[in-house]
Amino acid sequence: MSPYQLVFGKVCHFSIEIEHKALWALKKLNLNSSEIANMRLDQINEMDEFRLRAYERSTLYKERMKLYHDKHIEKRTFTPGDLVLLFNSRLRLFLGKLRSNWSGPFRVTRVFQSGAIDLENDKGERFKANVQRIKAYLGVPEDVKIVEECKLDEV
Known part of the structure; x- marks a missing residue:
């Protein structure tokens, strides 16, 4: 047992162990790490583009809803004596x-x-x-x- 496990009662996985296991899995599957890295960057770029498009659509929706709401507001004008x-x-x-x-x-x-x-x-x-x-x-x-x-x- 490790000292961490003795104190906290659960196993601690260090980031070095996880990285080593990931590299071991890549070697076992005979995958090229550069291709996987490029694929992952493409996925991240697609997610950024999707997020930006969603942000633009939400701002357009908010503008349209504000115009609709403002169109239905009644102007109230009062004069002395009312x-x-x-x-x-x-x-x-x-x-x-x-x-x-x-x-x-x-x-x-x-x-x-x-x-x-x-x-x-x-x-x-x-x-x-x-x-x-x-x-x-x-x-x-x-x-x-x-x-x-x-x-x-x-x-």
Whole structure:
């Protein structure tokens, strides 16, 4: 037993032994080592070419998918005075499945070029939010009061 095997409990094969066995196998099969080396280099070159072609195809695919995705993005432009809803992204546990993640409506007071929007709530408090967390409010504005007159006929 070797000292390595005594300490670790398994046999250690050195790279010299493996190389010697490979040369012995080549001599036994009467193969020419230069031909095998050339064949192996050709295989490595083919694998490199295959990898480069795959890389080019993946970049083309990514570009096409980006164009497709960007084509379907809706441009959202807001002007001061618009009513919007704000997405609430805070993680809260056990609030219920049917509760809406959108809060509001809020009034837009100022639009910045950086993508930030200054919002105002019912109480007059102002805060800033990212334009990606906002969508247009399609409901009836609170300032407009709709009065319906209902007449009931007595029988």
